[in-house]
Amino acid sequence: MKPTLPIIALVAAMPAFAQETRSLGAHEHGVAALNIAIDGALVAMEFRAPGADIVGFEYAAESDADRAAITAAIGLLRAPLDLFVLPAAAGCIVTEADADLEGGMADDDHDDHDHDHDQAHDHEDDGHDDHSDEDHEAGHTEFHATYLLTCDDPEALSGISFAYFETFPNAREVEVQLITSSGAQAFEVERASPTLEFGP
């Protein structure tokens, strides 16, 4: 019991950490998620894919080759229209595109820091510095990308062709959620049939 006392004192002394909870998001290799919201001429997209799908590994980049692979992947992910091909008639252009790797390189709002709390209880000498170990054992990494597109004719957005599967051979499936003025829909796009038609 004794070793827990300092922890309790420590936790009590840090109101910010007092309510710390532990949680870990789901993570499935081979399955990426694409969220699309269409509002008038604006199309917002969010894409998340496991590191394993994009670069084939999820450990923190060690070699130069690893780092080069990650940089190249981020470059590819910043060109959404090459991965998710929209009908030419819609006349969409990318106004914003951002992509990065979460979980392995920089500490974002991923669930990492919840982890070392767990550990702090086990090894009381661990101190309580949050945001410490990036490459701990559960180290899944995810590529995240956000895009903003403007389309001349959003009515012509009838579907998406997923060139993504050709670019990233490890990818198996993309779970698509689509929000339009008529509500939200979900689709699953698999490598075997890499096209998506927005149904009625």
Place this chain on the structure above:
Amino acid sequence: MIARLALASLMARALTVGMTILAIALSVALFLGVEKVRTGAKASFADTISETDLIMGARSGSVQLLLYSVFRIGNATNNVTWESYQDIAARPEIDWIVPISLGDSHRQFRVMGTSQAFFDHYKYRQGRSLEIADGAPMEDLFDAVIGADVAATLAYGIGDPIVVAHGLASFTEHEDQPFRVSGILAKTGTPVDRTVIVSMEAIEAIHVDWQSGAQVPGQSTPVEVIREMDLTPKAVTAALIGVQSPLQTFALQRAINTYGEEPLLAILPGVALQELWGIVGIAETALLAVSSMVVVTALIGMMATIFSSLNERRREMAIFRAMGARPATILGMLVFEAMVMAVAGALIGVALLYLGLVIAQPIVDEAFGLWLPIVAPGLREGQVVVAVVGAGAIVSLLPAIRAYRMSLADGMMVKS
């Protein structure tokens, strides 16, 4: 000529043919009926919530959250604290947010605590708003608005007192705080019809004398004192959310799902509904399979009657042949007879379906809250009729081919 002969032959065997047609008709009616109930249930579910971008609740499963918050099926695993609710409500993406508090009941109907905004923002069937058929929304603390089914079942009118029980199917009723019916909603065909709506504060007020789920003995706070009390809600069960722009929906959903202080869940109603259909889909497929097997059985029954009729008609066939009919003519006549039976069966089946719908519609609506629309037969019905006729022609080929082969030799050699 052949057609006339075939029809006359069918007429001559009116009873067996009638029975065969009846079997086909019933099976077609069953198949289409199952189809109607299936699509009707789907549409009725899908129409229950509209124009709500997100539903927020305690972290559980998206289907579960959808079921208890919108359809009042099942119960919440947890509530959301008022602090978290306020935190989320203050986010810039939010256009409107409507709290929902469940867990009390009135007779067999659930009581829902909510805010006035519910009447403005709850939409069903492609954006239709709730309408108050009689009376007004809640103004006083102890005002309640009741759904159309509640009013009809319990014969309530404006001004009638009602007592709210704590928990579902509970025997301890909150007798201290009688509510008053202030408004009755028009029929919507949604679970709102079976809901008693009160204000969030009223839900708090009911529980003033209750601690740890039991009424404190001998303690009864007078209504006047309750009115003076601070009745800020302590928790909500779920919240309906509208966002400023659809583009922000996913960001807000993520913000709620990763809200650090409390495990919360935000779902897109449309996507959760799709997930639900994914689960229900298996049962649907089973139902469809069973009803199509019934159609197949009826068609096989028809084949059996044609086979047995061949025996009786050996002479007839032989005479046709002797008079110069080619074997193909015999075959064509039998297939044609079968198709006539199938067409008659399918059409009578469609007629039976509509008759059944007219009779069952109000009953099903009352018993299950499921509105089966009566619309003119469409593509689906047409497809079924064509499929049944086609299948009828195919199954009749077997006896027809037999007649084709046997007609001459068999008939001439008959001795009886």
